[in-house]
Amino acid sequence: MDGENATSRDASMTLAQSQVINNFEGPMLVLAGPGSGKTRVVTHRIAHMLESGVSPRQILAITFTNKASTEMAERVEKLVPGQRLAISTFHKFCARMLRLYPGAVGLKPNFTILDTGDQTAAIRRAMHHLDLDTTHFPPNKILWRISKAKNDLITPEVFQRNFDESIGNHWDAVVSRVYPEYQKVLLQNNSVDFDDLLVHVAVLLTEFPELRDQLDERFRYVLVDEYQDTNQAQYRIVVALSQTYRNLCATGDPDQSIYGWRGARIENILRFENDFPDVKVVRLEQNFRSTKSILAAADQLIAKNIYRKAKALVTDNVQGVPVRLIRFSDGYREADLIAEHMKAVVASGKRTWSDFAMLYRVNSLSQPLEVAFQRAGVPYQIVAGMPFWEREEIKDLVAYLRVLANPDDDLALRRIVNKPQRGLGAKSQDRIFAWARVEGLTPMEALEKASSIPQLSKKAALSAVLFAKIMNGLDLAKAGSVAELLREVVKKTGITIPWLGSGDETDLARLTNVEQLIAAAEYYDKLAGEERTLEGFLETTSLASDLDNVDEKAGKVTLMTLHAAKGLEFPVVFVCGVEENLIPHERSINSGNPREIEEERRLLFVGMTRAKEVLYLTEASVRSIHGRSTYTIPSTFTEPQHLSLDRLSEFEFQAMTFDPNSFQSKRPTTAVEEFGTFEGEDGDGDEFEDREPGVTKRRSKPAFSSANFSLTTAADLLAGNNKSIEIPTGFPVGSAVRHPRYGKGQVLSASGFGPRRTVTVKFEQGRTETFMVQKSPLQPLR
């Protein structure tokens, strides 16, 4: 798709695609199936608009993720270089708008955007004000309810009214009290949460018609991506911007709506046709991504949804190998054998690590996979886990900047006032801030004058004054750059001192994270140049996400949830844990709401359609969940009468791994021949020697895997060596190992073979632990 230019466009486009590109006046709804080249079409549409004389200033393209917006911007840039147009995420766009018109909703221009942690803290505080008990009503759950209300544009007043008018449950009783108080806390802190960014702007556009007119005039052409995922607030914003100039182009796919639980409304697509009766609806049904086999299976699955507008899925691509459902005896075998399979395929030289993706419904499934991949030496990147910006040390440092940028940001101040520990515990803090309120001072002023606060200990007062001194000495203008300012924070607060020289892995990780934060600041400094502000940097930090860092070409296998996979594609995809209660998730089943089951089905549909060439669904007979081993039930979605798949046992899968030629599909299919480059055929066993990337060098003596001792290795088989490999002794006495938690160590003693092998390891940091090799995350160090 690279290297194309704007002029050679039409020849390579389908009729539907050209329609989208060429008709940019008036409302349009693009229903784009998976892999239908949507981004390409949208970017070409923008290019066409620019070429036709539309001013770049009049175009607004909105996406959901940073990644999508960056990609769109890059691709437009490639087509029509040097144009400045607004391509942004919903939240970023709203943050911009709010910085321009903060007063209208009671904010100051330097407001901060709170992350989930701060939001919970704010809820806590609100509940504290109301004397509500946080044990019985967990703040997280309350926050969740409030967030849902905001997504639906329900204000605290309306929430309360709704509650009063209904026979409310006691939950909503609590929420209807907390919600307004929470908003008050946010306003006092001159801050907003993620949802507020949208809600405030929606309010702005509704209550200030002149402003709406002005923005509508300014953004005459609005494009929205992933329209099926818009919530009420986003819908309102988009529609408000498209009244005078009704050039709204929404692209989306109802079949890929997987964020209903976050307030996304598929109905927004249906409503579109009501709001804009003259809408042109274009369907992009041709898939350029997947093989016929994959598409047929996905189509068969999604056709089972009742609440759906039927859409064809067609492709000119080859048939490809059949979609396979593999049944493993348990989750560990699943992980091990998949790792082994990938190793073998990569060793054969036909694929690289980054061709593979592992998708799962819940994050907890990543753990056994991780263990197996580490042991097998398969390089992987895991998306999600603990997002960078959520890390303790990062949030602390960012909180320092937040207080500097927005002195009203009490939540941030509370966070850092005793970090590193200065002997200013909750009690002293309460005293200081209570005194501030009585005296009518800002919290910072109170800290400065702490020595005159009655009943505050000498020690606490001293620390408070010292803290105020540090803060007063910090200034962006003086420091020159955000990165430099951060370095000063680190130096003056000594926050990293406890981590220096301890050698502890987590401390080392903390230090690295701090470095990374500074690096991120440097990057921002460079990008923003002289226009750099603290608010600007903080905005990038709070609106950043882990997903932005997915590198599809990282030379690693990618592990992530099905949700995170939306919008991505990989040559080979494993969707694992396709079992009842996982997909569909038991919560959805228990909800009794068929629409929730349909969302689960769409989720699997999204996962399946990520695959370009080879797709595996896997299930385990026994799965250990919540620490308990349970017999699983096959997923409703894969029942034979619903979905025709090639069903393989783990042994058949293994055989296929080691000798592609030995395995014949059970279903008669002539399809295989059509695909030239897949594993599953073409076993000419070409030289694999030294083809593997570094990590897997230990091929002759693989890290322990239960399958290894009875079978020949993939590499040997492919090389034509039919000698069996020796039974691995794995982790011999005296060998060096690494444990993710305890660090480096040495094997003291070992006993047993195979799955029962246990080793005792003495770790450098002193402790000695015994592990079942198969179940532990131990890695050999060469």
Next chain:
DNA sequence: GTCCCCTTTCTTTTT
């Protein structure tokens, strides 16, 4: 004021 142990809970989380 801090730490540790107990209980509880266990989707998904574009921003």
Next chain:
DNA sequence: GAAAGGGGAC
């Protein structure tokens, strides 16, 4: 089984 949050002990 593991992490997180709250309550109680020091």
